[in-house]
């Protein structure tokens with residue numbers, strides 16, 4: 001893996017509103033002395049998010065991780081198995097275990113990297129109670145096929161929408177699908193509050209339970225109706241996220257243009273392929289992953305980029321290879337294993353300069369040319385391009 005600590009070009013950078021705007025809001029919060037407990041800025045964030053997520057009532061939460069855990073709790077699933085991609089971040093699966101549910105790993109589609117509905121269908125058994133899917137790197141999961149399966153088999157469907165802000169499915173933002181969707185507002189996302197999340201529910205009764213669960217399990221009276229957690233979003237995080245929501249459209253536009261620029265710059269590299277975007281989907285491009293034909297090509301690119309001070313990520317580290325999830329491995333997941341050896345995420349963020357992007361693409365092109373006698377890009381050349 002590339003050495004992040006020395007990288008002069010990070011893989012991502014938070015897109016922030018003008019500091020003066022945030023300072024004004026912080027001054028107001030100090031004045032009010034309301035630092036948490038869903039005061040003005042949590043409410044403003046939820047109101048604004050309703051329009052952006054195409055859902056009438058999103059709920060703020062301290063992180064997507066806690067939001068997913070509490071969402072499964074709110075759905076009151078009976079004990080059983082949940083079909084989940086291994087190709088995801090650990091939170092998608094950890095949320096199941098915190099609820100005593102058993103993960104059954106499904107493979108992903110080789111073109112979109114999202115969960116493969118045909119494999120899901122084959123894994124459904126009398127023990128199955130739910131499906132967890134992920135909008136991988138910001139690309140909507142195959143929502144239509146998953147909703148059909150969930151409906152046919154009476155299963156709960158939870159969408160890990162950590163990467164989902166800005167993505168669209170059949171013309172709609174991603175807040176209105178499945179039984180629940182949970183978004184992340186952490187620092188690596190298109191919109192950030194520093195930390196934070198937003199959760200949406202199809203059924204108002206599930207949503208109501210969630211509003212108790214995110215506050216320890218009670219509301220105001222110290223009498224837990226459910227066994228909850230502290231999932232409250234602080235007013236400072238909520239205010240930053242609220243201000244940052246204004247940046248979403250610009251961030252999306254910029255990322256789409258940057259992805260196009262990378263694609264043009266790497267168009268002559270037949271050994272690199274790209275995540276496919278099915279008709280009816282808009283990609284949010286939280287991440288951009290290159291897929292190399294051979295693992296040693298990825299290693300060469302990763303090594304050359306690291307030498308030039310450019311950060312990359314092998315992402316995701318599939319759950320079925322994690323120590324904690326080895327006991328749950330049943331069958332093989334050939335596509336996930338192939339992606340594990342071939343994908344490399346490269347820098348993508350709003351103020352990544354075009355010249356730097358071009359340099360990154362050149363390093364990748366050079367790394368693919370045969371032999372070790374290629375020109376090595378030095379840290380100095382990258383720093384110069386970034387200036």
Ligand SMILES: Cc1ncc(COP(=O)(O)O)c(C=O)c1O
Nearest residue numbers: 063064065089091162184185186
């Ligand atoms: C797919 C996925 N799910 C969940 C999370 C957890 O989000 P958070 O950091 O807001 O808890 C992440 C984090 O990046 C993620 O990538």
